[in-house]
Amino acid sequence: MLTWTEKLHVKKEWKVVQLEKKFADMPVGCNMLVVTPLIVDAYIQNIPFGKSVSFPTMRKELAMQYQAEKTCPVSTGIFLRISAEAAYEEYGRTKSDEKITPFWRAIDQNMNVAKKLTCGISFVSERRVREGID
Numbered sequence: 001m002l003t004w005t006e007k008l009h010v011k012k013e014w015k016v017v018q019l020e021k022k023f024a025d026m027p028v029g030c031n032m033l034v035v036t037p038l039i040v041d042a043y044i045q046n047i048p049f050g051k052s053v054s055f056p057t058m059r060k061e062l063a064m065q066y067q068a069e070k071t072c073p074v075s076t077g078i079f080l081r082i083s084a085e086a087a088y089e090e091y092g093r094t095k096s097d098e099k100i101t102p103f104w105r106a107i108d109q110n111m112n113v114a115k116k117l118t119c120g121i122s123f124v125s126e127r128r129v130r131e132g133i134d
Helices: 005-010 037-045 055-063 075-092 112-116 121-131
Strands: 015-017 031-034
Touching: 005 037, 005 075, 037 055, 037 075, 055 075, 075 112, 112 121
Parallel strands: none
Antiparallel strands: 015 031
8 A cells, every 4th residue: 555655756647638528616628637646735835834725726726827727626635635644744754844745725624635634633723823824
């Protein structure tokens, strides 16, 4: 079984696909971006200290960056968790959150994914409070 860090670095290529049927919030014919774990991780790393970005905003900005209309909510959500879990694995090794991906800027304690994280909701909440987010 792969570690979260290994899952983060799995070789994947991003792609834009044209939907043949309606999917989530996207109509037939929509050009949908399918990201990679490293793209999501890099996006989160660029969120400034003290700021947060909602999941819909992340999807919108990634779609614009890769010239698509929308970003796949399913893969983006999965890769958001992979990024967070890989960062927490690094935190476990270093006991420092200064050089890990600041996933608490993209995940708040009310999101479903927060309830699944190994670190627990309190880890996310504490860092958001420390940065003045919320």
